[in-house]
Amino acid sequence: MPELPEVETLRRGLAERLVGRTIAAVEVRLPKLFVQGDPTTLVGKQVAAIRRVAKFLVWEFADDWSLVLHLNLTGQIILQLPDGTRFAGGHPIPAFTVPLPHKTTRLLLTLDDGSWLALDDVRTFARAWLLPRPAAEAFLAAQRRGPDALLDPLDPATLSQQLRRHKRAPIKAVLLDQAFLAGVGNIYADEALFGAGIHPARPAGDLSETEVVRLLAEVRAVVQLAVQEGVARVRNGRAVPGAQLPRVHARRGEPCPRCRQPIVKTVVAQRGTYFCPVCQPLEAASPNSTTAIR
């Protein structure tokens, strides 16, 4: 499922290949993909820039319109270049090498150089908004959204204060809340909690200041690593063998990379959740480790 690193990786690859290109043809295969705007008016628009805002991919056109795209759970983009090579990203199903259009292809764009782009989405949750630039910016600004997990300063004092409002909610649920931190999803929440040695079901309000600092550092580190080294690879709920990330997510029963105890799967905040029961104890950290947040 595309989270911040997947969207950022897509953004970089698409920007490199699409800026300056003009859309020559559009085929919409799932009309409800477009919440706002008439996709047929994409024809003739020239790509000026591709930005990322949290998990939104924002295409800016030379005529001051914007295409805002959210891949949600299972969106993926495959760009096929004139020489037949592909650049792809997002959810890994169907395989990026699948013949296109696939039955899950929801949008097809043809570019003026003969390359074409498919938006595939198995579960049809992806959404698009085609809007004049000011309306698009207003739409993005209106999203309840915390600091960007990759780009914005993650101030422990500010975020600790917010955690106080979530006294009893499991820390993982708060990490998944985009209003707290933008860009973290199920995989990287598990990874950051593992890195920080914090049990995903710990009440958010019980975390010590030290733990909050450590957790924020891990969020940033995990997201940065995923962007730099290639995204966490999970297929059909299983981690792809040999991948550096994820270390615990989708690795039930596999040895913890730190202590070799088997990784456990449970459900927290209605999400499949993986953690090491030894490295991430449910009890608050040792007594000598600072005061709990009230």
Next chain:
DNA sequence: AACTACTCCTGGAGGC
């Protein structure tokens, strides 16, 4: 206000 549960949705995996 904080928190939980439900709702969209369908391909793929696993059981028999």
Next chain:
DNA sequence: TGCCTCCAGGAGTAGT
């Protein structure tokens, strides 16, 4: 081989 059931979860919303 072919049914059938279950599972995956981002984010909005309704209910407690």
